[in-house]
Amino acid sequence: MNLPVKYRPKTFEEVAGQQHVTRTLQNALKTGRISQAYLFAGPRGVGKTTTARILAKGLNCEKGVTPHPCNQCEICREIDEGKSLDVIEIDGASNRGIEEIRSLREKIRFTPAKARYKVYIIDEVHMLTTEAFNALLKTLEEPPPHVIFIFATTEPRKIPETVISRTQRFDFRPLSKKEIAERLKFVAEKEGIEVHPDALMRIAKYADGSLRDGLALLEQLYVFSNGPIKVEDVNQVLGIIDEEIFVKIIESALKGNTKDVLEMANNAFDQGYSVHEFTRSFSEAVQELTRAKFYGEKNPFYELAQKISKSQLVATMKIALDMEEVARYTQNPRVGIDYQLIRLSYLDKILRIDKVLEEAGVYLVEERPIEKKHEEPKKPEERKEAGHVTEKEEPQESLKERLMDLLEEKAKKEPQQPEEKKADEEVIRAAEEEKVEKDEVGVIERDKLLKTLEEHIPFVTTVIEKSYLRIDNSNIFVGVKDDFEKDLVLRHRNKILFILYDRFKTKFSLLVDIVDEEVRASEEKEDNLSPALKKLMDKFDLEVIKDV
Ligand SMILES: Nc1ncnc2c1ncn2[C@@H]1O[C@H](COP(=O)(O)OP(=O)(O)OP(=O)(O)O)[C@@H](O)[C@H]1O
Ligand SMILES: [Mg+2]
Ligand SMILES: [Zn+2]
Secondary structure, eight states: OOHHHHHEEEEGGSSOOHHHHHHHEEEHHTTTTTSSSSEEETTTTTTTHHHHHHHHHHHHHHTSSSSSSOOSSSSHHHHHHHHOOSSSEEETOOOOSSSHHHHHHHHTOOSSSSOOEEEEEEETGGGGGGGHHHHHHHHHHSSOEEEEEEEHHHHHHHHHHHHHHHEEEEEOOOOOOHHHHHHHHHHHHHTTOOOOHHHHHHHHHHEEEOOHHHHHHHHHHHHHSSBBOOOOHHHHHTOOOHHHHHHHHHHHHHTTTTHHHHHHHHHHHHHTHHHHHHHHHHHHHHHHHHHHHHHHOOOHHHHHHHSSSHHHHHHHHHHHHHHHHHHHOOHHHHHHHHHHHHHHHHGOOOHHHHHHHHHOOOOOOSSOOOOOOOOOOOTTTTTTTTTOOOOSSTTTHHHHHHHHHHHHHHHHHHHOHHHHHHHHHHHHHHHHHHHHHHHHHTHHHHHHHHHHHHHHHHHHHHHHHHHHHEEETTTEEEEESHHHHHHHHHHTTTHHHHHHHHHOOOOEEEEEEOOOOOHHHHHHTTTTOHHHHHHHHHHHHHHOOOOO
């Protein structure tokens, strides 16, 4: 039994979730408007190779060029079995060099043995070397009319623009959890495999957009479990710790119960879960909690979400990210995990710095102007004497007043140079006009973008927020720290673009790559601070303590 192979769709109609591709291809076959080169881009296991083969059948079926290949004739059958001499599948990963492409160029001159077209399916085409691409390009410039290329790739960004521009491009999308679940259900029924519905959904979730992974997992579970497949089986095979444990851990943390938190985690390790499995499950749990909190998703964390504050949740996300880091980079991760769990157990004491500042009338991220209290004349005894800024500030004092006090005090200590005074005035003006400055491009664009994303994908947004972020018109570049973050952001790429399109009605392009510390740090300084605050900080040599 090899479910992915056994259930490879044989018709366009059977290909799940890629109607935007299959319909267009079927139309082309119907009208005879055939391209000489196609590019199928998309994540792994979503139907690229499958669709390429169906297209090859549609081109070559003995019944004629057709959107509905018969699957009966010799040619169709040979293609299905991978035996056709005229449909050649080349793995770009193992035939990367110029030699292979040269010999391909030699061969394509010969007319097809039996079929109408010689179809070359080059998988993982992005793996070709530059020379091979150049050779390929020559072929693409003047391909013999009987030759059709189908390139498949998981990484279209690595293909030279000159090659892409000579192809008709189709973007395959990751399949939704629902689409995967439906197909799995269909296959399970055909095979007489019993699966509990919630187990099915969990498999669909962990397939993460790839139907191949979903089917492979279903098969693995079938072999593994005797009797119907249950959620616990899925958890065990995938090394997922049950959500229930994390609900309890976070609940204890909210009560400040360090001992319970540590004990429950230790139990999980005693049961044989690895540090990696623990941190991953914790991250998953936090993601679900986030969804429950921010858009009321009715998942196992829904109740807990009512008990945790937004600030506490943000702190929990940070701990989840730190934990992943610990798990990957430290010699003895268990110590690091315990440390993070202890931090977690202080959740009840967490207050975010912007909350504190907000109470003092300073807004860091919010698009709110600094409140201008109308100047009530103060009674003389209430007026604080300049030069005596005490520890306990009156909470009602506005930022402007506070600045004035600080500046006056400074002026007393050291007589000011005229330019310096001007600069100070500017700081104050800037503080007053903060709203206006914020609406200008630059700082605010970043904020708006992050804010928009945060509403939908808070977890990913925390990663982007920590990264180097450059917005150039409609081009967004995110410089992340490592493969893990890159993967995470890339997995949400379509979603991000969709959210941004929905909000700003602009088609953005998103580039994600790993950049080193220095680059990321270069922007960190600017971060979310308003221009006024930045100047202020420079002035008084203040720094932001990031860790909350
Ligand atoms: N859209 C889909 N509809 C139905 N089955 C699918 C679909 N996508 C993938 N599958 C299943 O997964 C198997 C592998 O799919 P396929 O080889 O087409 O993936 P791919 O996109 O080419 O992936 P890769 O990039 O890893 O080569 C298929 O044989 C089929 O069983
Ligand atoms: Mg493939
Ligand atoms: Zn046929």
